[in-house]
Every structure is written in C-alpha cells, then in structure tokens.
Amino acid sequence: MEIKVLEKDHSNLRLLVKGIDVQFMNTLRRIVLSEVPCMAIDEVVVIENSSVLQDEFIAHRLGLIPLKTNLDDYNLPEECQCKSEFGCNLCRVTLTLDAEAKEETRTVYSGELVSENPDIVPVKDNIPIIKLAKGQKLKLEAYARLGKGKSHAKWQAVSLCTYKYFPKIEIIEKNCNNCGKCVEICPRKVLAKSNGKVEVRDLMACTLCQDCVEICPKEPSAIKVEWEENSFIFNLESTGALTPEKAMKDALDRLDSQLKKIEKQIR
Numbered sequence: 442m443e444i445k446v447l448e449k450d451h452s453n454l455r456l457l458v459k460g461i462d463v464q465f466m467n468t469l470r471r472i473v474l475s476e477v478p479c480m481a482i483d484e485v486v487v488i489e490n491s492s493v494l495q496d497e498f499i500a501h502r503l504g505l506i507p508l509k510t511n512l513d514d515y516n517l518p519e520e521c522q523c524k525s526e527f528g529c530n531l532c533r534v535t536l537t538l539d540a541e542a543k544e545e546t547r548t549v550y551s552g553e554l555v556s557e558n559p560d561i562v563p564v565k566d567n568i569p570i571i572k573l574a575k576g577q578k579l580k581l582e583a584y585a586r587l588g589k590g591k592s593h594a595k596w597q598a599v600s601l602c603t604y605k606y607f608p609k610i611e612i613i614e615k616n617c618n619n620c621g622k623c624v625e626i627c628p629r630k631v632l633a634k635s636n637g638k639v640e641v642r643d644l645m646a647c648t649l650c651q652d653c654v655e656i657c658p659k660e661p662s663a664i665k666v667e668w669e670e671n672s673f674i675f676n677l678e679s680t681g682a683l684t685p686e687k688a689m690k691d692a693l694d695r696l697d698s699q700l701k702k703i704e705k706q707i708r
C-alpha cells in the first residue's frame with residue numbers, strides 16, 4: 442500500500458491511497474464513523490429553567506455540541522473499572538451552566554459551559570444553546586462521557602469521512618474539435634481551455650459524473666473519464682473533538698485489534 446498526504450490541517454485530512462481494494466477503504470470509513478469514540482454530553486440535570494424551551498429540548502442541543510476529547514485520559518463507561526452507572530473521574534466529565542438574562546434578551550453560547558476539566562470543553566465558544574428573554578434563567582449540570590458513533594451521531598468524531606476512486610481523464614486530441622462544451626458543463630471546473638486546447642486543470646476534483654463525456658458532440662466521445670481500480674482519494678473532516686490524524690490512528694488501532702481477535706479465535 443502506498444499513501445500520500447494530499448492535504449492536512451487542524452480539521453481536514455486528504456490522502457491518496459494506492460494498492461488496496463474498495464472493501465478495505467469501506468472498512469476504514471465505517472470504523473472511523475462508528476467506532477472511534479469521542480466525548481458528548483449524555484445526561485443533564487436541570488436545576489432551573491424559566492426559558493420557553495423544555496428541558497429535553499435543551500438536553501438534546503447540549504448533546505450535539507462537539508467537545509474536545511482526550512482519548513488517553515478517559516475510559517468508555519462500559520470498560521471503566523468503576524462499573525457505576527453514575528461514572529467516575531475516569532469516565533465522566535461534569536460541565537455546568539448558570540445563565541441569566543438580566544438586562545435584555547440574550548443568547549447563551551457554548552462558551553458559557555464551565556467544565557471541571559479544562560481539556561474537555563466545547564470545540565467552539567460561539568455555538569448557540571438558547572435565547573433567554575429578560576428575567577429568564579437557565580441553570581444546569583451536564584455529564585459528558587465517551588461514546589461511539591454507532592450508538593448516536595453525537596459521538597461521531599468526524600463530520601465527514603468519504604473516499605472515491607482516483608480519476609483518469611484522457612482527451613483524444615485527434616478527435617477533439619476544441620468546442621469547449623465539456624469545459625462549460627463540468628460542475629467541478631476540472632477542465633479548462635488553454636491556448637485554444639482543452640486540458641485537465643484539477644484532476645482530483647473530478648467526481649466521475651461523466652457529464653463531459655455525454656455532452657461531447659463527437660462519436661465516439663473525444664474525452665474519456667475512467668478511474669484507477671486500486672487507487673482512492675480518502676477525505677476525513679473532524680468535528681474538532683479529535684485531530685483528523687488521531688481519529689485515523691484510533692480507527693487503524695481498532696481495526697488491528699479486531700483482526701488480532703479473529704486471528705486468536707481461529708488458531
């Protein structure tokens with residue numbers, strides 16, 4: 442297998458993976474989406490709520506706020522040695538909120554949640570939770586824990602995890618009359634005209650939609666769009682709970698340990 446990092450920043454990872462089959466890519470995608478844990482608020486004790494929203498509605502909103510996660514310091518509740526339904530310091534984090542609209546209507550944001558662990562906080566401070574009218578209050582205690590995307594989407598550490606075949610585009614010059622129809626129709630601006638000739642400008646952006654092939658007036662088409670059988674472009678976008686590298690590494694570790702379990706059983 443050959444891997445090349447095409448793009449990497451604090452929330453995105455784009456890889457070119459060569460020499461594997463589609464089943465492996467799909468396994469990796471599914472593990473990233475459903476098995477890599479992250480923190481999310483799972484229980485809320487509402488102490489005071491004089492807003493117009495019901496407690497359940499607010500709890501649901503809180504659950505969907507992505508929290509920065511440190512996988513090394515916390516256990517999944519089902520694997521924690523405390524075996525307690527209330528959790529302990531190794532499997533639960535408490536966040537509190539005490540908000541009031543004293544002067545006028547105001548929005549309460551995620552940045553007002555106070556966490557007992559400064560490492561486990563909302564990924565952004567400006568996620569709206571609720572609007573309070575003058576005189577309204579919201580006071581609560583929320584408990585976050587690790588969970589997996591297969592139980593609830595709030596525990597999905599990534600907002601996007603996809604792969605596509607690596608495209609191959611060929612323009613058959615002797616058939617092409619340079620009419621430019623393929624350039625105009627391409628929704629991803631993959632093709633461009635340069636010095637009167639059609640050329641591939643951004644191969645990676647191609648979605649293999651075949652619109653350019655269908656619009657070509659030549660018979661057979663003067664443009665061919667195919668894909669490389671065992672080469673893929675893999676995209677991962679983190680919610681901010683984990684870095685994209687950490688999400689990927691955790692997925693690979695989990696795949697490795699699943700395979701070792703199978704190996705043990707068939708020995």
Ligand code: SF4
Pocket residue numbers: 612616617618619620621622623624639656657658659662663664
């Ligand atoms: S549509 Fe066909 S003939 Fe026209 S420029 Fe594109 S490849 Fe050439």
Ligand code: SF4
Pocket residue numbers: 610626627628629630631632646647648649650651652653654666
């Ligand atoms: S297959 Fe679709 S995305 Fe790719 S070059 Fe043709 S029109 Fe553009």
Ligand SMILES: [Zn+2]
Pocket residue numbers: 518521522523524525528529530531532533
């Ligand atoms: Zn515990």
